[in-house]
Amino acid sequence: MRKTAAKLLTVAALATSLATVAGGTAVADPATGVTPRAIDIVGVGSDTTQSVLNQLAADYNASLTSSTSPRLYSWDAIPAGTITTKTGATAITRPNGSGAGITALNANTSATVDFARSSRGPVATDPTTDDFVALAQDAVSWAAKSGGNAPANLTTANLKGIYSCTITKWNQINASLPNATIKPFLPQTGSGTRSFFLTAINGGVTPLTPGACVNSSVQENQGSDTQLNDINALVPYSVAHYIGQVYFGKGTGADVQGPLTIRNIDGNAPVDTVNKVISDTFVATQYGRVVYNVFRDAEWNATDAHGTALRAIFGAGGWICTNGATDIQSYGFLPLSPFACGSVTHS
Template identity: 80%
Template structure:
């Protein structure tokens, strides 16, 4: 089943309640000393979905009774360096972000990488042979230090002005605000959250960041000391924030730090009582679907590999049938059954 990615947001039925979940720190990478076998299903890429994919992998693997059956593994976006993703694979530079993950997918075979985690939709520059398989719904907002100078709300135009450097001080937005210089941050080039945010504040046309913008932070990591500055602000995944703040899914550098997530156009992104993305925010242009990306030839294959991919990630597959509690405990909204596992491409 193929559709254009734009249709998904307009037809997806959103989950509005959370399953009962148990808090805990997120797992990361395959366990120490474990290298996936050559037949295992291995992913790389997006920071936004790395923690939930690690959890889904652990839960899926726990259901397997045959030790030789293909297991599921996911390598985190950081730390920097090289990784040997599978037994017999050539070491590759660890892909950091959706773009890097998709590049690695297309530069290698299933001997090294089976899928890329992506927090962005297909783009015209993506190969048409890349299949974006829908996983869950997220939304992007912005965050700033709780004791900083940023207001509780910014409009889309405010954010566009800030990130193009047309507005450089807070009091240009509101005379009652500080006269300090605003310090806008973005994740690195190749980040799916970065590309989605720049498109959203541009009304569908990606904004080119101005020279006042610092692109040196890792996405969704409020622990970066640069973001403690009273004049800092940065785009942030609402789902990732919910997982960090309310479900204890962050650990190490992967925490919100001093940041609190803020409203756009007067709409709050997070319902703190129910620990979920708000229904109103989930219908804005800041809502997005997150994906796992596969090579079409493998996704559609009738061999064991293709059958396994679809049995895990496809419509009616293990994740779509059994992954809702994991997704909600990491802040994501599960997609309706007819959308989860559907395939999209550029």
């Protein structure tokens, strides 16, 4: 799989970008009473990037001066049920997660879904006709209840042992830790964060198959889940999403860190707490990732009005890559350099 180069803006430049307040107001799903038109550009999928896409959509739409220009909309990963994504579309089950979003993209046409939000990159099982267009830089670490039995740091080997269920007690990691049963959690099947994390702790090639001790019933990046309010629980967590929740007040309702604090891996802290960004050191490990929006290749490369609109919003030199840095950073992500933002990767 070809890797997208992800050269980042400097921390100083990012801090400066935050001095400008993003215009517009993000909403969950299209605003009440608003049904996207057939010509509008509509996405579904990842929980991790839904909030930043909502904000980008609000600000992009506010920038338009013509009522006939396609608007940008993004449907959240939850609540469960069916959604009619745009006027004239057939109702579909709401896709929850990157995998479900990509499946919906490939099962439908632009009459229903134009793109899928994805917090993972392409894998061998994805159609080669899917274009993964780079959006921003993220990373994945793990989180646990503040004051619980989990240590401040776990190694990659520790995490692999925990999620394969060969390490089941904290004192197997360190004799000074309690003789208590570890409770490992994963996001729902289809989550890009789940897929990425299991691959990272398994050497970066294929995802680890979780053991029978692992509970896969939590929604990703929601520390409010009562199951996680346990002194022995741990769960993978998007570093950007955590930063947005903790430092920039982006979490609302169930989408908050709750009692969880994000922890180190292999001695590397995921958050630069001084600058309130993902740590450069952590990004450089196998736990750094690029998040994407996925398009059908034929539409992405089309010379018609639809293809032109897709590239004008998401492509290199498009609206997001030239105007979206403040929104991206305010949700905890790192903007990509102009050389990486909008670049295309295939499986």
